Amino acid sequence: PPTVPPPPGPPARGSLSLHRAYLRSPLGLLRLGQLALGAAFWVTVAAHKYEGAAHFALFAAVLVWLLTLALFGLSLLGRWELVPWLGSRWLLTNLVHDLALGVGLYAAATGIMGYKAGQRSYCNLRGYSQHCLYSAYLSASICGGITACLYLFSGLYCLSRRCRNQRDII
Numbered sequence: 001p002p003t004v005p006p007p008p009g010p011p012a013r014g015s016l017s018l019h020r021a022y023l024r025s026p027l028g029l030l031r032l033g034q035l036a037l038g039a040a041f042w043v044t045v046a047a048h049k050y051e052g053a054a055h056f057a058l059f060a061a062v063l064v065w066l067l068t069l070a071l072f073g074l075s076l077l078g079r080w081e082l083v084p085w086l087g088s089r090w091l092l093t094n095l096v097h098d099l100a101l102g103v104g105l106y107a108a109a110t111g112i113m114g115y116k117a118g119q120r121s122y123c124n125l126r127g128y129s130q131h132c133l134y135s136a137y138l139s140a141s142i143c144g145g146i147t148a149c150l151y152l153f154s155g156l157y158c159l160s161r162r163c164r165n166q167r168d169i170i
Contacts, residue, residue: 019078030154038065041143057109095158102151110144
């Protein structure tokens with residue numbers, strides 16, 4: 001009896017290599033800045049005693065930072081097609097991530113940390129001997145504000161590419 005050939009196996013994937021064009025693109029450079037300043041934000045908050053709404057600010061910063069790290073890694077390796085449903089809409093995925101999550105959550109976290117710094121502004125006076133969180137909260141709010149601006153810039157970059165009917169991130 002004739003034998004049936006076996007079904008074809010999964011397509012062979014090439015070796016992993018860095019997508020250098022992405023790394024040199026405006027979006028790749030903005031992602032590096034977002035990761036660095038985002039890490040500075042949440043490390044500054046987490047390294048000091050925090051309470052109340054600062055828990056949300058820390059949660060928001062870490063969530064957005066981890067999602068940004070995943071987007072950056074997949075884009076750098078050129079493997080976004082491995083993400084079900086979102087891989088075929090990678091430019092739109094980056095756009096929504098930057099404008100909705102990045103700007104929205106970092107703006108809220110910046111507002112929270114700025115408000116908390118304002119509450120602690122009395123303790124930056126000369127001669128105040130108690131432990132003061134003013135400088136930590138102020139540093140976090142500055143890092144958060146700059147990070148929110150970087151997300152806005154990358155979102156506008158993705159939006160401009162989308163408006164010009166380009167489908168790729170670079």
